[in-house]
Amino acid sequence: MTIEITNLHKKFGKNQVLKGVDLTIDKGSIYAILGPNGSGKTTLIKSILGMVIPNKGAISVLDTPIKKNWRYRKKIDYLPQIANFPPNIKVNELIHMIKDLRNSPSAEYQLITLFGLEPFLNKKLSTLSGGTKQKVNIVLTFMFDSPLIILDEPTTGLDPKALISLKELIQKEKTNGKTILITSHIMQFVEEVADEIVYLLEGEIYFKGSIEQLLNRTEQTDFEHAIAAITTTGSHA
Amino acid sequence: MLKILKYSFYDLIRSRWSYVYFLFYLALGFVLLFLNNDVSKAVITLMNVIIVLIPLIGTIFGVMYYYNSREFTELLLAQPIRRSSIFMGQYFGVAGSLSLSLILGLGIPFLLYGLLKSNAIFDFSLLLVTGAFLTFIFVGLSFVIAISNENKIKGFGYAVLLWLFLAVVYDGLFLMSLILFEEYPLDTFSLVATALNPIDLSRILILLKLDISALLGYTGAIFKKFFGTDLGFLVSIAILLVWTVLPILGLRHKAKKKDF
Amino acid sequence: MTTHNPHHKYTLVLIMLFMGSFVWAKTWTICPTCEHNSIKQTIQLAVDHDTLVIQKGTYKEFEILVDKPLVIKGVEYPIVDGEKKGEIFRIVSDHVTLDGLFLINVGVSYTKDNAAIRVVQSNHFLIQNMVLEQLFFGIYLEKSSKGKVYHNRIIGEAVDEYNSGNGIQLWYSSDVEVSKNHVQGTRDGIYLEFSDQITITDNVSMDNLRYGLHFMFSNHDIYTRNTFENNGAGVAVMFSKFITMKNNTFRKNWGTAAYGMLLKEINDAEISGNTFEENTIGINIEGSNRIQYINNDFIGNGWAIRVVGACYTNSFKGNNFLYNSFDISYNSKLNDNKFEGNFWSSYTGYDLDKDGIGDVPYRPVKLFSYVVNRTPETIVLLRSLFMDIIDFSERVSPVFTPDNLKDVQPLMKIRP
CATH class of the missing domain: 2.160.20.10 (Single-stranded right-handed beta-helix, Pectin lyase-like)
Structure with missing residues (x-):
C-alpha cells in the first residue's frame, strides 16, 4: 500500500470538511480524486502532504505514519494548484533551488526540452505567462524520481501540445511503477489517464472503483455523465 | 532552514523594495550629514527617524512578504523540509535583508564622513544595533499576525494597529499613568514601563548615550544609573532579545498547527 | 600736608630716580x-x-x-x-x-x-x-x-x-x-x-x-x-538687585542640573547681548521681576528659558531662539511677561504683508514642557512620537498652556 488513510476528520472552524475518510491507495495505479467544489479533495491531498493537520485519524505513506514527520515528503512529487513562484527568481534558479532543497537526483533537462522551456530559463518568473509557469511547475514535479506523484489540477493553462506531453509523462511514470493521484475538472483528461476513481462528497468517500464500475453503477455510457449522475443513484460504494 | 533563508534573502535583496529602503537610508544619511556636518547631531535626528520608521517598515514589509509568498510557501510545504524551517528561513530572510539595507544605507555615508575617526562611533553602532533589533522584533510580530490571519486586509490592519499601539498609544497610556499617579514615586514604574516597550527602550538607550540625556534631569539620572551600567546595558539587550525571541516562538508554534 | 597731592607724589618719584638708591623707597x-x-x-x-x-x-x-x-x-x-x-x-x-x-x-x-x-x-x-x-x-x-x-x-x-x-x-x-x-x-x-x-x-x-x-x-x-x-552653572545671581549683564557668553554648561544662568529673587536687572549656547538650561528664572532680556542669542540649549515660580513684568525683546529643545518652559497658566519681536527658529508662520514680522503669533511653550513641569518623570517620553503629536495639536489649538503667552510680533528673519 502506498497510502493508507483511516478515519480522517478535519474541521475548519465550524465547517466539517472531512468526516471520517478511509482510503487505501495501492501501488502502481493512477487515481483520480473527484468531487464537487467543497467536497474536501484539496483538504484530503493536503492532509496527505502534511500541509493540513487532521483533527482525528491517521495517515501513513509508504508504511510510515506522517504525523510529526517531514522526511516522507521526499518520496512525494507534488504539483500545486496555482503556481505562484517568487517573482524575482529566474527559472533555472528556481529549478536549481528546488533541487538544492530536495537534495535528490533529478532529470530536468529532458523535461525542459519536452516543454520547450529553454528560451525562458534566464527569465524572471514574474515575466512568464500562466501556461509557461504551469510548464515550469510540471518540470519541477516530474524531475525527481519519487514513488508517489500528486497532481492538483495539472492541466491548467496548458496548450494542446503540452497537454499531450503531460499525458505521456503520466503514462511513462505509471509504467515505472509509480502511484499517481490526480485532481482535475477536465473529465476527458481524467477518463484518459485514470485507473481508479475516488469520488468525494461532503467529506466522505462516496464512490471508489474503476471507470467501468462507475459506468455500471450509474447505468451511463459516458464518463462525464456518469460523474454528473453519481450522486443521484445508488448507495455508497 | 539555511537554504530557505538563503533563497528568501536573495529574493528580497533583489526586489525593488529593498533598494528603495536602502536608497532611502543612504539619502537620509547623506542629507543629514550635508545639512549638519556633525556626526553626533545627525545621530540624534536619525534616532527620531529610526524609532518611528524601522518598526513601521518592519511591520508592513513583514506582513506584505508573508502574504505575497503564500503560494510559494505552499510549494515549499510539499517539499521534504521541516515546517518551522520554512518560516524561520523566511523570517530571517526578511529581517536580515531589511537590517542589511539599514546598516549599509546608513553605514556608507557615515563611513565616508569619517565616522571611524569620530567619537560618535559607539553611539552610531548602538543606533544600528537597536535598529536591527527593532527590525527583527517587528518583522517577527508581523509574521505572527500574518500567520494568524488568513484575511490579508485584517492581517495588515492588525499589524498596523500593533505598530500604532507600541509607537504611540503605549506612550499615551504611559504619560497618563505618570500624571495620574504623580504623587507616588514613579521611578521604578517608568523604568519598567520603558523597558517593556521595545520602541521606548531603544529610544532611551540611544538618548542616554547622547548629550541630550542631560535634559532628562533627575529621572534621567536614575535611568542612567540603571541603563548606564554594564548590567543595565546587558539587561536591556536581554529584554530586546526576549522581544525578538517571543515572536519567533509564537511563529513556530503557529506554524506547527496551521493548515495551508 | 596731604598725601593725596599728586604734585607731592611726582616729587617723590623724581627724587627716587635722581638718587637711584634706597633712601626713600628701597x-x-x-x-x-x-x-x-x-x-x-x-x-x-x-x-x-x-x-x-x-x-x-x-x-x-x-x-x-x-x-x-x-x-x-x-x-x-x-x-x-x-x-x-x-x-x-x-x-x-x-x-x-x-x-x-x-x-x-x-x-x-x-x-x-x-x-x-x-x-x-x-x-x-x-x-x-x-x-x-x-x-x-x-x-x-x-x-x-x-x-x-x-x-x-x-x-x-x-x-x-x-x-x-x-x-x-x-x-x-x-x-x-x-x-x-x-x-x-x-x-x-x-x-x-x-x-x-x-x-x-x-x-x-x-x-x-x-x-x-x-x-x-x-x-x-x-x-x-x-x-x-x-x-555646574554659568552664572548664579541670587537675592541681588540692579545687576547689569551684558555681552557675556555662556557655553556648554551641560549636565543634569546645569544652567547657563540661574536667577533667583532678582529684581530690576538688564540682561542683554549675551549668548547662551548648548546649556542644559539657558536661563533658569525663579521669582525674578522687572528684568529686561534684550538681544540675547539662545542657541541649541535644552531649555532656552525656564520660568519657575512667580515672575512678573519681565520683558523679552529682540532675542534669537535657535534650535533649542524647548524655547520657554512655564509652570503656571498665568503669564505677566511680555514676548515681543523675537526670532524663533521653530516658527512656521508667514508674512503676507512683508513687513518682516510674522502674521501669526508664535507660542513658545510646548505642551510637553508644560507636562514635564507638572510631572517631571514624564521627561522619559522625550523625543517620542506621541509627544510630537500632542505638541503639534497643542500648538494648533492651545488648551493647557497660557493663552496669552505668545510672541505677537515674531521676526521672520534672524536678528543679525
Missing part, C-alpha cells in the same frame, strides 16, 4: 642664594612703599603677612610654595601690589577658608599677573575696596564641593575691578557676597564645580564680555 632683591632669601623676613626689613623683587626660584613659605604698603614683584614667575600648611599671602595694609608670582599648595582646611591671597580690610590693592595652582581658595577679598584684580590665572583641581574653595571671592567689598582673569577648576569661579559696585569684565571662568560667577546679596554690579563655559 628695592629689595630676593633670591634663593641672595642675602635676602626669605620673603617674610624681607617684608619685615622693608619700610613703607618699598619694592620687593623676587627672582626666579622656589620659596617654601606660608602665612606671609604684608602689613605695609609694598610692591611685591616676581621676575620670571618665582614659585611660592605653601606646602599645604596654610594661607600664602595675607594683606592687611592699603596700597599693596602683588605682581607676577606663582603660588602653589595652599593648605586645605575644613574649618578655615585658606586662600592663596587674602586681602583683609585694605583698600587700593592691585593683584595682577599671578598664577595660582594647587589651591583651596584663590584670591579672597575681605572688606576690601577700591582695588583691582587683573590678569591672573587660577587653576584648581576641585573634585568635590565640600573640600574646594572659590577662585576669586569678594566679601563685603565694593568698587573692585575684576578683569581679564582666567579661573578654572574651583568651586565657584568668582563669588560675590554683600559686594556692591563691582565691575567684572573679560574674564574666562570654566570647568568650575558649581558656578562660573556667583552673586549673593550684591547690588549694582556689572559684568560684561565674560565667558562661562562648562561650569
Whole structure:
C-alpha cells in the first residue's frame, strides 16, 4: 500500500470538511480524486502532504505514519494548484533551488526540452505567462524520481501540445511503477489517464472503483455523465 | 532552514523594495550629514527617524512578504523540509535583508564622513544595533499576525494597529499613568514601563548615550544609573532579545498547527 | 600736608630716580642664594612703599603677612610654595601690589577658608599677573575696596564641593575691578557676597564645580564680555538687585542640573547681548521681576528659558531662539511677561504683508514642557512620537498652556 488513510476528520472552524475518510491507495495505479467544489479533495491531498493537520485519524505513506514527520515528503512529487513562484527568481534558479532543497537526483533537462522551456530559463518568473509557469511547475514535479506523484489540477493553462506531453509523462511514470493521484475538472483528461476513481462528497468517500464500475453503477455510457449522475443513484460504494 | 533563508534573502535583496529602503537610508544619511556636518547631531535626528520608521517598515514589509509568498510557501510545504524551517528561513530572510539595507544605507555615508575617526562611533553602532533589533522584533510580530490571519486586509490592519499601539498609544497610556499617579514615586514604574516597550527602550538607550540625556534631569539620572551600567546595558539587550525571541516562538508554534 | 597731592607724589618719584638708591623707597632683591632669601623676613626689613623683587626660584613659605604698603614683584614667575600648611599671602595694609608670582599648595582646611591671597580690610590693592595652582581658595577679598584684580590665572583641581574653595571671592567689598582673569577648576569661579559696585569684565571662568560667577546679596554690579563655559552653572545671581549683564557668553554648561544662568529673587536687572549656547538650561528664572532680556542669542540649549515660580513684568525683546529643545518652559497658566519681536527658529508662520514680522503669533511653550513641569518623570517620553503629536495639536489649538503667552510680533528673519 502506498497510502493508507483511516478515519480522517478535519474541521475548519465550524465547517466539517472531512468526516471520517478511509482510503487505501495501492501501488502502481493512477487515481483520480473527484468531487464537487467543497467536497474536501484539496483538504484530503493536503492532509496527505502534511500541509493540513487532521483533527482525528491517521495517515501513513509508504508504511510510515506522517504525523510529526517531514522526511516522507521526499518520496512525494507534488504539483500545486496555482503556481505562484517568487517573482524575482529566474527559472533555472528556481529549478536549481528546488533541487538544492530536495537534495535528490533529478532529470530536468529532458523535461525542459519536452516543454520547450529553454528560451525562458534566464527569465524572471514574474515575466512568464500562466501556461509557461504551469510548464515550469510540471518540470519541477516530474524531475525527481519519487514513488508517489500528486497532481492538483495539472492541466491548467496548458496548450494542446503540452497537454499531450503531460499525458505521456503520466503514462511513462505509471509504467515505472509509480502511484499517481490526480485532481482535475477536465473529465476527458481524467477518463484518459485514470485507473481508479475516488469520488468525494461532503467529506466522505462516496464512490471508489474503476471507470467501468462507475459506468455500471450509474447505468451511463459516458464518463462525464456518469460523474454528473453519481450522486443521484445508488448507495455508497 | 539555511537554504530557505538563503533563497528568501536573495529574493528580497533583489526586489525593488529593498533598494528603495536602502536608497532611502543612504539619502537620509547623506542629507543629514550635508545639512549638519556633525556626526553626533545627525545621530540624534536619525534616532527620531529610526524609532518611528524601522518598526513601521518592519511591520508592513513583514506582513506584505508573508502574504505575497503564500503560494510559494505552499510549494515549499510539499517539499521534504521541516515546517518551522520554512518560516524561520523566511523570517530571517526578511529581517536580515531589511537590517542589511539599514546598516549599509546608513553605514556608507557615515563611513565616508569619517565616522571611524569620530567619537560618535559607539553611539552610531548602538543606533544600528537597536535598529536591527527593532527590525527583527517587528518583522517577527508581523509574521505572527500574518500567520494568524488568513484575511490579508485584517492581517495588515492588525499589524498596523500593533505598530500604532507600541509607537504611540503605549506612550499615551504611559504619560497618563505618570500624571495620574504623580504623587507616588514613579521611578521604578517608568523604568519598567520603558523597558517593556521595545520602541521606548531603544529610544532611551540611544538618548542616554547622547548629550541630550542631560535634559532628562533627575529621572534621567536614575535611568542612567540603571541603563548606564554594564548590567543595565546587558539587561536591556536581554529584554530586546526576549522581544525578538517571543515572536519567533509564537511563529513556530503557529506554524506547527496551521493548515495551508 | 596731604598725601593725596599728586604734585607731592611726582616729587617723590623724581627724587627716587635722581638718587637711584634706597633712601626713600628701597628695592629689595630676593633670591634663593641672595642675602635676602626669605620673603617674610624681607617684608619685615622693608619700610613703607618699598619694592620687593623676587627672582626666579622656589620659596617654601606660608602665612606671609604684608602689613605695609609694598610692591611685591616676581621676575620670571618665582614659585611660592605653601606646602599645604596654610594661607600664602595675607594683606592687611592699603596700597599693596602683588605682581607676577606663582603660588602653589595652599593648605586645605575644613574649618578655615585658606586662600592663596587674602586681602583683609585694605583698600587700593592691585593683584595682577599671578598664577595660582594647587589651591583651596584663590584670591579672597575681605572688606576690601577700591582695588583691582587683573590678569591672573587660577587653576584648581576641585573634585568635590565640600573640600574646594572659590577662585576669586569678594566679601563685603565694593568698587573692585575684576578683569581679564582666567579661573578654572574651583568651586565657584568668582563669588560675590554683600559686594556692591563691582565691575567684572573679560574674564574666562570654566570647568568650575558649581558656578562660573556667583552673586549673593550684591547690588549694582556689572559684568560684561565674560565667558562661562562648562561650569555646574554659568552664572548664579541670587537675592541681588540692579545687576547689569551684558555681552557675556555662556557655553556648554551641560549636565543634569546645569544652567547657563540661574536667577533667583532678582529684581530690576538688564540682561542683554549675551549668548547662551548648548546649556542644559539657558536661563533658569525663579521669582525674578522687572528684568529686561534684550538681544540675547539662545542657541541649541535644552531649555532656552525656564520660568519657575512667580515672575512678573519681565520683558523679552529682540532675542534669537535657535534650535533649542524647548524655547520657554512655564509652570503656571498665568503669564505677566511680555514676548515681543523675537526670532524663533521653530516658527512656521508667514508674512503676507512683508513687513518682516510674522502674521501669526508664535507660542513658545510646548505642551510637553508644560507636562514635564507638572510631572517631571514624564521627561522619559522625550523625543517620542506621541509627544510630537500632542505638541503639534497643542500648538494648533492651545488648551493647557497660557493663552496669552505668545510672541505677537515674531521676526521672520534672524536678528543679525
